[in-house]
Amino acid sequence: xxxxxxxxxxxxAPQIVSGASSYASPTAKMTSLFGQIDAGNTGSxxxxxxxxxxxxxxxxxxxxAQGANAIFNQLDPSQTGSVSKAHFVRGMTALMRSxxxxxxxxxxxxxxxxxxxxxxxxSLGQSLQSLLQLGSSAPTNNSGLGxxxxxxx
Amino acid sequence: xxxxxSFPFSAMGSNCAxxxxxxxxxxxxxxxQDAVEEVMRIERRYSRYRPDSDLAAINRVxxxxxxxxxxxxxxxxxxxxxxxxxxxxxxxxxxxxxxxxAWDFKSxxxxxxxxxDALLPRVGLDKVRWNAPRLEFIVPGMxxxxxxxxxxxxxxxxAEVCLASGAEHGVVDxxxxxxxxxxxxxxxxxxxxxxxxxxxxxxxxxxxxERGSLATSGDYExxxxxxxxxxxxxxxxxxxxxxxxxxSVSAIADRCLVAGSASTIAMLxxxxxxxxxxxxGVDYLWIDDAGGRSCAGSxxxxxxxxxxxx
Numbered sequence: 001x002x003x004x005x006x007x008x009x010x011x012x013a014p015q016i017v018s019g020a021s022s023y024a025s026p027t028a029k030m031t032s033l034f035g036q037i038d039a040g041n042t043g044s045x046x047x048x049x050x051x052x053x054x055x056x057x058x059x060x061x062x063x064x065a066q067g068a069n070a071i072f073n074q075l076d077p078s079q080t081g082s083v084s085k086a087h088f089v090r091g092m093t094a095l096m097r098s099x100x101x102x103x104x105x106x107x108x109x110x111x112x113x114x115x116x117x118x119x120x121x122x123s124l125g126q127s128l129q130s131l132l133q134l135g136s137s138a139p140t141n142n143s144g145l146g147x148x149x150x151x152x153x
Numbered sequence: 154x155x156x157x158x159s160f161p162f163s164a165m166g167s168n169c170a171x172x173x174x175x176x177x178x179x180x181x182x183x184x185x186q187d188a189v190e191e192v193m194r195i196e197r198r199y200s201r202y203r204p205d206s207d208l209a210a211i212n213r214v215x216x217x218x219x220x221x222x223x224x225x226x227x228x229x230x231x232x233x234x235x236x237x238x239x240x241x242x243x244x245x246x247x248x249x250x251x252x253x254x255a256w257d258f259k260s261x262x263x264x265x266x267x268x269x270d271a272l273l274p275r276v277g278l279d280k281v282r283w284n285a286p287r288l289e290f291i292v293p294g295m296x297x298x299x300x301x302x303x304x305x306x307x308x309x310x311x312a313e314v315c316l317a318s319g320a321e322h323g324v325v326d327x328x329x330x331x332x333x334x335x336x337x338x339x340x341x342x343x344x345x346x347x348x349x350x351x352x353x354x355x356x357x358x359x360x361x362x363e364r365g366s367l368a369t370s371g372d373y374e375x376x377x378x379x380x381x382x383x384x385x386x387x388x389x390x391x392x393x394x395x396x397x398x399x400x401s402v403s404a405i406a407d408r409c410l411v412a413g414s415a416s417t418i419a420m421l422x423x424x425x426x427x428x429x430x431x432x433x434g435v436d437y438l439w440i441d442d443a444g445g446r447s448c449a450g451s452x453x454x455x456x457x458x459x460x461x462x463x
Contacts, residue, residue, distance in 0.1 A: 016331060018360075018369040019371055119310075119313065119317070120225075120229070124226070124230060124410075131237065132240075134411065134435065135434055
């Protein structure tokens with residue numbers, strides 16, 4: 001689902017939040033996802049809504065490989081045309097688990113993969129240099145990053 | 154005319170998003186797809202939850218004791234981990250994930266000291282020999298966890314993929330670890346909220362960032378509160394017990410990996426982290442357990458929040 005583009009543009013409207021890493025359970029994630037798709041809060045979603053959400057979001061590769069219709073059919077085996085919140089959360093959570101398990105099985109025993117590019121190593125090297133340079137200069141009032149804090153939010 | 158396109162996705166147990174300016178949505182989608190794939194690639198390599206990850210292969214050796222040769226990218230991660238360990242005086246330790254076995258933050262109970270005592274001899278990066286490309290675990294039963302590095306590294310890589318694809322304006326946000334690709338097309342900085350650790354539903358402070366990275370470490374996720382004391386998942390690797398003092402530290406640096414390390418190390422140091430941050434030369438904000446807060450950098454004169462414990 002796309003975020004509201006109009007809400008993102010100006011620095012006057014904070015939309016990006018930095019905080020301690022949180023962990024949401026798969027069930028909580030799917031409940032949240034259902035809420036985003038069921039914007040009208042009807043308690044169920046249709047194939048059309050699901051297709052639109054599928055197209056606008058960036059679902060995992062395993063979901064993309066199956067496609068929106070196939071996934072929806074698994075959530076709605078009776079083909080009623082809509083899926084309730086409970087069925088959606090339970091079905092999607094189960095599908096996520098099964099795809100992850102299948103992915104792990106298929107990759108098990110594979111040789112240690114190398115990065116296809118030196119870019120990754122270069123990135124880490126730059127970070128290491130940056131880390132080692134921390135504290136090498138006196139505390140400054142100007143980091144040069146153009147950052148500002150405003151506690152009035 | 155550039156428009157802003159946002160691409161939310163889930164990775165590394167977090168809600169993530171790329172915000173990119175492009176002339177056409179399809180342009181932004183192509184860039185976002187590559188960046189998301191890079192994040193997923195890093196997750197596949199270094200997730201502790203995947204039995205097929207490269208980290209899992211390392212940990213199978215760590216469990217038995219012995220050595221393993223790693224590739225160039227993993228060497229880079231380990232070089233960084235050892236440097237952060239040194240810089241933190243041994244507090245930023247990628248072997249400390251083992252201590253999770255003593256802590257169940259959903260149980261409402263503190264760790265059993267006997268369990269911690271049994272785990273601590275197997276914690277400590279000083280027990281690991283690193284001579285690239287060979288990694289050697291002297292003590293069996295150890296474990297590496299790149300949880301304090303992986304997401305931040307992925308932020309940097311995703312931003313670099315976007316930049317390499319021609320993106321000039323945008324933001325990478327992996328669960329609050331953030332790197333600015335470039336300011337809005339009109340030159341305006343991005344505005345970012347810093348979560349209030351004492352009231353996590355609220356924004357404590359807002360930062361505007363033209364370029365660079367912002368990372369925050371806090372004690373309010375995965376914690377137990379007993380007798381008014383919050384026991385967080387940020388554990389002292391020497392004692393196995395949660396650190397106290399600071400509730401949240403945000404740091405701004407050129408790279409997200411560095412910002413993340415700075416904020417985490419400061420948290421690990423407790424109140425000593427305040428002096429440590431001062432000497433570091435990065436922009437920072439700390440909020441302590443009592444709500445005291447202070448910040449420094451180019452923005453401190455404009456910060457209007459109370460600085461009660463400087």
